[in-house]
Amino acid sequence: MANVNPEDWFAARGWTPFPFQREVWAAMAAGHSGLLHATTGSGKTYAVWMGALTRACPAPGLQVLWLTPMRALAADTTRALALPLPDLAPAWQVGQRTGDTPSAERARQERRWPKALVTTPESLSLMLTREHARDELAGVHTVIVDEWHELLASKRGTQVQLALARLRRWNPGLVVWGLSATLGNLDEAMATLCGPGGQLVRGRIDKALVIDTLLPAEPGRFSWGGHLGAQMQQPVVDEVAKAETTLIFTNTRSQAEIWYQLLLEARPDWAGVVALHHGSLDRDTRDWVERGLKEGRLKAVVATSSLDLGVDFLPVERVLQIGSAKGVARLLQRAGRSGHAPGRASRVTLVPTNTLELVEAAAARRAALAGQVESRLAPDKPLDVLVQHLVTVALGGGFDAEALFDEVRSAPCYAGLTRAEFEWALAFVERGGDSLGAYPEYHRVQRDPDTGLWRVPDRSIARRHRLQVGTIVADATMTVQWVSGGKLGSIEESFIGRLSPGDHFVFAGRVLAYVRTQDMAALVRKASKPKGIVPAWAGSRMPLSSEMADAVQALLDAVDRGEASEPELQAAGPMLTTQQRLSLLPRPGRLVAETLVTREGHHLFLYPFGGRNVHIGLAQLLAWRLAHRVQGARPNTFSLSVNDYGLEIVAAEPPDLSALHDGSLFATGDLMADVLASLNSGALAQRRFREIARVAGLVFGGYPGAPKSLKQLQASSSLFWEVFRQYDRGNRLLGQAEQEVLAQELEMTRLRAVLDHMARTPLAVVPLQTASPFSLPLMVERLREQLSTEKLADRLARLLADAEQAAMDPAPAPRRRRRSPRRQA
Template sequence: MSFARLPRPPNRAPLPAGSAAASPAETWFATQGWTPFPFQREVWAAMAAGENGLLNATTGSGKTYAVWLGALQRRTAAKGLQVLWITPMRALASDTAQALARPLPALAPGFALAQRTGDTTSAERQRQERQRPQALVTTPESLSLLLTRADAQAELGGVHTVVVDEWHELISSKRGVQVQLALARLRRWNPALVTWGLSATLGNLEEAMHTLVGAGGGRLVRGRIDKPLTIDTLLPEGDERFSWPGQLGLRMLPAVVQEIDQASTSLVFTNVRAQSEIWYQRLLEARPDWAGLIALHHGSLDRSLREWVEQGLKEGRLKAVVATSSLDLGVDFLPVERVLQVGSPKGVARLLQRAGRSGHAPGRASRATLVPTQLFELLEAAALRRAALAGAVEPRRSPDKPMDVLVQHLVTVALGGGFEAEALPGGGWGAPALYEEVRSAPAYRHLTREEFDWALAFAGQGGASLAAYPQYHRLQVMDGRFRVTDRAIAHRHRLQVGTIVSETTMRLRMVSGASLGTVDESFISRLAPGDCFWFGGRLLELVRVRELTAYVTRASKKSGRIPVWSGNRMALSDELAGALRELLWEAARGKFKEPELRAARPMLELQASLSRLPGPDELLVERHKSREGCHLWIYPFAGGPVHLGLAGLLAWRLAQSKPNTFSLAVNDHGLELLSALPVEIDSLLDGSIFESDHLEADLLASLDARQLAQRRFREIARVAGLVFTGYPGAAKSARQLQASSGLFYDVFRQYDPGNLLLAQARHEALAQELEIGRLERTLQRLSAQRVVLVDLKQPSPFAVPLMVERWREQLSNEALDQRLKRILNPPSI
């Protein structure tokens, strides 16, 4: 087992000699047996001076009280809401509110704190209406709902401090843009608004801070405390081999069981919910005596079940919890001693975030143990540790002027008291004041007046193609202000405020009535009554489906399917990919310093003997002919989404000189082009095929760009309010939503080709699904590298995982294993 410790920065410091009397915050700290860290005092002083800022500090180091006590010292005697605390997840709201309430009796008696999220009951909402809190813990979606109130300015105009927790989790999404627009509105009402963000894992801190606080600038505070972090790797015993991709690493189960057994409380992270269900079951099978001591936690489980698990962690009643990203963020679980990560987390930031779930208190050590499930993940484990020690944390950036979020925001503001309308010289109405307000949000700093006016016209009258339909006339000018006058339009808008878009889910209930959680409608649609599947650690039998609810009973059978949920596949980050390429070059020179490299040495040496280990200035290309056809394997080590676009691009460009038919396969490390006819690769060998001129046009030509864009448009149409997802208890099915958005897509393409939502769909398809920015950088790197071509007599260890990716959809696990046994030859593999 290998490990490394991050450097230990200076520990806490006492008040300087001769300093002024302790502040109330410092006095309260003393009553808890704590001494403030210098960064906490710095934040308190900055907030007292009215400064904005971003606090970057290690998970579990005291960020919350640094900013919260700073907010409390800014409180006034005025009634009404003064402080907003924005959290990215509803699940965090309760835990956060408990932490914020702790110092109130001593520091701010009578200062009322409340929560308002999608989980808040109607009774609690009514209580808040009768007695307004001074501080509110909320989410981006609930804040936008508050902005739709007719009295929004009266209710929110007194807010003087906003804290955005886990800013790294929001900044790169449309939810972060939603926060930016809400802050722009609050600053319009209160120009002296103080805004602070909290983050533990960001590589571009200055940029992230300015994205949150706007053009006025702010203070970046880096909290450095004594919090050691150990990153180690669980290696197989003896001659045990790692499985190829698709086997979920269950050969490592005995070693994981042993690690859990040695710790008091552990979190076992997996990357997807289906994998968490499998690992939970296998852990119980391996240790039946752990029944009741281990639990499962993911976002599709019912809220009551998740809360039971979280409470069990806090109280130390659970031995282990198998979880996904649902436990990534700042819930405070002090008893957690160990974190195990099954499979590669694919990024440094995600590893550090999950590692911080252990030792979640100042001065306590955090430990993350990586559990590789196949050869490349073994190498990634060493690369992750190296990148973490070097501080190579991934940057995260805001989307650039998403028009669907802007259209939604215009309707939100029109509901929330309206906004000023100004008659235009040529007729019609404009909103120059709101335009300047929107542009103050960094995501829209490049928004042109023409683009804003288009969004205003689209929200107001449906644009060029929907003007004849009254239901899309959402904005009307009354008394010199844009307002929403139709009550049905207002009701529908409030029901689906937000930017979270996912596959339609079905409620899962026992026939007896108990709620279990949700599953994707697409998964249930493939089942028939009597079919069995695993969910929440239980084997269930489907009884019937009624109105988007699947009713189940406990199954008497022994086996069943594992649900597959929609979601983005995690991809190798640039930082991790660079560290991985360095490790391969060291192995090529016979350097196997890390334990992971030594464990992978037989495979790496076999790769070198059958083919080659590429150097930093080399691009490895392998060629082989089999009964399937002509194989071409290329290894850029740039991540799955980049390789998907690159594979399509290269196949299209190669087919221009000689028509051919290609089958494509990609993973995070390389790509396979399988063709029926031999391929002329002169342009590949001289690097000319990697030129990035006309990249976007070639990508659109090489892939089914219309299908990609139409898939993105379905989400855009929902956010922009074109598609209504249905009323509570009567949600529309995924098929209905897809048909509706597809109709809009076709209408706009035919009758309104300049529609900016269409352009956004094309941009998002390239930027998010194919990562065109990274693809262009990869092409530039590849064009400067020397291509090394190796003709193989048999597939290399690097090539086999790509073949598995292609076969996985065609073969059962048993057939796949048999085929691999025939290919993995000689026996030493």
Template sequence: MQRQPDDVEETPADAWMAARGWTAFPFQREVWRAMTAGRSGLLHATTGSGKTYAVWLGALMRDREHAPAPAGSRVLWITPMRALAADTVRALSLPLSDLAPRWRVSLRTGDTPSAERARQDRRLPEALVTTPESLSLLLTRADARERLTSVHTIIVDEWHELMGNKRGVQVQLALARLRVWNPSLVTWGLSATLGNLEEAMAVLLGHRKGQLVQGRMDKTLVIDTLLPHEPGRFSWAGHLGGQMLAPVVEEVERSGTSLVFTNTRSQAELWYQMLLEARPEWAGIVALHHGSLDKAVREWVELGLKEGRLKAVVATSSLDLGVDFLPVERVLQIGSAKGVARLLQRAGRSGHAPGRPSRVTLVPTHTLELVEAAAARRAAQAGCIEKRESPDKPLDVLVQHLVTVALGGGFVATDLLAEVRSTWAYRTLTDAEWRWALAFVERGGESLQAYPEYHRVQLVEGVYRVADAGIARRHRLQVGTIVSDASMQVKYLGGASLGSVEESFIARLKKGDCFLFAGRLLEFIRVQDMTAYVRRAEKNRGAVPRWGGGKMPLSTEMADAVLELLAAADQGHFLEPELQTARPMLEMQRRVSRLPRPDTLVIERYRSREGQHLYLYPFAGRFVNLGLASLLAWRLARDRPNTFSIAMNDYGFELLSAEPVDLSPVLDGSVFTTDDLLHDVLASLNATELSQRRFREIARVAGLVFSGYPGAPKSMKQLQASSSLFFEVFRKYDAGNLLLVQAEREVLSQELDLRRLTATLERLRLWRREVVELRHPSPMSLPLMVERFREKLSNEKLADRLARILKDAQKGLES
């Protein structure tokens, strides 16, 4: 326990903490002083170090400065997740009886019961914990200004989770609105895993100055790896999966409560089943948690974790964020976390209290993930955390916000323009872009003027308002920027709900097909009213639902750390235990080919019955490698026609062609030029299809496509048909429509990561290039073959194919 210095004046917050045997950390007092002085800022501190009470007690002390206290809500706490919101309410309520006995803390999210919402509509609580979507809904009320003017402090929790996406832009716009209503508004963001702190604070505060507080604490963080007994000489995703089950079971068995994280919901379903098959007696004390499960199931799991009743929970990012599960002793990460920030975030779920150590154990699913594990530890210890960047003026979010503000009392165009430009995301918004957005919500732009439903706002005596009640209702029903594939409820024939599965998965099932979901093997019966009805299955096998967006790319920081370790291995240095275990595979790669290094691009060529294989290893992450592979295939075939098949992973990509490839442009570096890059990237891909797919999301955020009323949602086919129609109409009759431009820009910036692609090309031009002629697939090329085979072969055929390849490779080695 820290001793309070004699010259530090005791505050009510100190007294409250002292009554519980706690002593404030210096960073907590720094936040209290800043907040009572009316300063905004960003608090970056270790997970479990006390960030919540740093800003919450500061907000309570700041309220004492407002005498007499204004009526209405005084503090808004914005959180990215509903589960985190409920946990936050419990934490914030704890000091109220001593420090603010008349205060009430309440929760408002999409899960809030109608009775509680009605109570809040009559009178908002002094402190409201809410999500970006629910805050935007509050702004649609005609009396929004009257109800929210009294807010003097806003806390944005887990700012790193919001900053880099459209939900964060939604928060920026809401904050700008509230600052207009209360110019002395104090705003604080909280995070434990951000690499660009000054920029993160600037994004949160717009053009305002802020105070950056870093809570440096001596907190023990242990990052270790569960090593396989026989890693083998070859490596492809999943090939260590079954081998790692027994060690994982042993780790869970010897620990108190464990969180077992996976990167995808499908993987979570499989590992949950594997644990129960290995230990049937764990039924009831091992649980599953991911975002598609029914709310009641998720809440039961969360409560079981808090009370220490569960032995282990297999989870996805649904439990990533700062929910306080004190009983959790161990965190296991199945597969690579792909990023340092994500790894630290998950590690912080154990030892979630000041002074308690945090431990995360990495469980590799293929041999190269052993190298990733060592690289992650190095990067984490060096503080190499990934940066987050705000989206640049997404016009679909702006269009939605214009209708929101028009509903919430209306707006004067010049005033709102200045307000919007005060945000980081729209600081470079041009007059032309503003006029386009205004015209779009007023009359549907150039191509929708004839349709009254797209005349969403009207200018009445100089103020833009929403006059049509139907438009107002539809807008409120789909406020927000979270757009996912249409999903279907999954229910037993008896009516009990299990959760939701993407409609595209259910559409592929026939009656009698079995699938694994919610930890159960289910038999599909029928679809009725957007609900998939099932019953327990008796068969032993079943498909696992595949949810979109599951695969995460290797971050730049992680990739650089991996290359440094491979360079060390190339010099014979195998210092980390992970590298010692991976040594057979790494030495075989060096024997039959080359090991990639930070300054060298390894290029492998191999000829088989399939054709000419070309392998390159830029270590740029799967999204960039996809764009890079497509770009190089297009450029290489431009002067010498050829047809390519493409496979990629985080490390590299394969170009398979019928005709030999002229490597001259690769060897002289000309194929890596960034000249005419935008044109070549768009030409190398089916850019129209990619843009149309991205436009579907933009159309829903912008309010062009309505997803349906409660109890009567539109199907995915209906939504796709509607958005596709708008896409074609705009292309033919409104080519300057800025939503089309945005769709193309998002494809380049998000799906292909054009900025990282450009940097990779510039780096590859400077790298040495080493070409290796392979007699048989190398350990690094085989996983790329597997990626391609998986698209064509069943599991049984894939296993046979791999067995033949490995047998041939072994013969080649022996000869």
């Protein structure tokens, strides 16, 4: 289609292409793959789409694949790609194929494939399971991977790499382009998608970015998680009232449900123009919200990450972020939802829920404007994804083992795959490894003696595999629906399992009364009470990124030097001054340890700023070392608490802190052994194995209309775990589970770096007379797990009274601040 001229199409609309768009067009016309990194709303879509159109050929069949990480983006992307076709490629059609695509449309596509197809990684893998996959996909000459930063660090990104390796086998001239707006390690991200020799294009355009903060009237001297939430209700309502359309982002679905209720509580007249959007709501509800945003009919939408990717909502004027975004990339992604067009400013306003988040807000702005965006790393040869892929390609026409080994190793994630690892995976899908040989359902692929190709011999195995292709593994959910009929969405089965008939809970912006469970559905009716339990979804807490942690510490250092210029730091001044008065501010070059004796025991507080995930493992490790590595240590009982800034260890008996003072507590020499000894690593690995077993096809989630319950899935995965441990100790999926716990849940690499830093940093030990502003949130975090809401309120009132009295004391009791010498690295 040599007559395709993007310049003419742009000119006809009064547009002028940006230099980066022309650069992409030229690179794609020359057959180069690459990564386009540009600001949200700057024109990335038409940069790569026009390049794909210039590569079109007259051959029939599918030519371009557009991969999107979310089904919700597919319809919006399809409309954007279809817009220039009448002028540039009248014979072309753009199709859409996701889990939401009706079966009739799928059948129509298979009779005559469109020239371009917008799809997801899972749907592409399903296409690879088709018997004639090679005939249908060999003509694909261009693949666009949208929001590559979102896929890169997950197993879904690994799935994409394996699919691309298969497409390159069929078409060595395949051109692949990734799109991203928020990445720190661009060269590595590009190499992971395109292999060596890719072209990096940076879309530099003048786009204003405004990051400001909604300051609380009374931040206070002491604060804890959620402390400012109620105080910020009216300021948020006032900001929403000023704008035409506002997106209000929260970090969790629970928080989204709460803030939706808070908005309507303050402004009942906004019912119908304020909406809620998160991934557990029914698809029809989410579609209605998205249409309302596009058409400008909604005043505000409270949403989670379900709306922070890709979709263009031009009417959105303001973005509010409730609480810290915890990462620079996430903040920039959400800021880009406003001003989503070239030439329009993007503005995000941060809404702190505790006083320390004021410091995070100022740090986030500094880091964002300095371009300190987090890097994202791809998983290293996950074998569960490889096992699934072997069955996929065995269904899709079969494979030659020697050729497939080379093909898989061409995917960057598997460049280090050994022959032994590949042979193990092949044996595992052939006969279930060394322990499942007696069970035919795990003999999933067999070698055809006539052709030498490996194929799936059984239709039931094929059907089961196709039903659960993919790497997205969530806890089992139940549909929430009215007794009278009509779905509201889905909620985790474990939450519903804790309810009794008549209990009230908040979901989908409503207070509901649980009636009963029937056919894996939670039946509900309208509640008779105005309040209910807010569900807590699994995996909802996000840790502070390294870049954000460094930025926060740099700001605290400036405060310690009297250089607090940002308005957020002025607002946090009473808390920071009180911390200086009662203790010390943590900062680079000084590791602060606080000790306190209360009726609960002997408290040790440390502030490494390693993020919540690292601190979970670190607290366990340090407590274990205090109990086992200190010579002559007496039996002791420890309680632990962590947040993004620090950790608390509470001992029933006075602990020997000599290892703290000499630095041996932070040694990294026997780190791996100590971590495994200090944690219930077997339980953590077993929980991780549940996900691996489902990806690898060991555990089947059930047929449509008859899903298995969470208890059934857990029982099945636990059975495999025990069988492998007893009869197949060499099973590599067991080792993968342990590796993923260390790498992902405990962030072992970061944990080691944090320990090294702690060992090198001069230590300042401050004996406290009462809780400091930095230690109080850790105490509250621990007490929340132990006490009812009423008892927590009483205990907190006493803690605050003592702390406020100490803060106002004109002559506080002298404290000895011990500085421990350390060996310098």
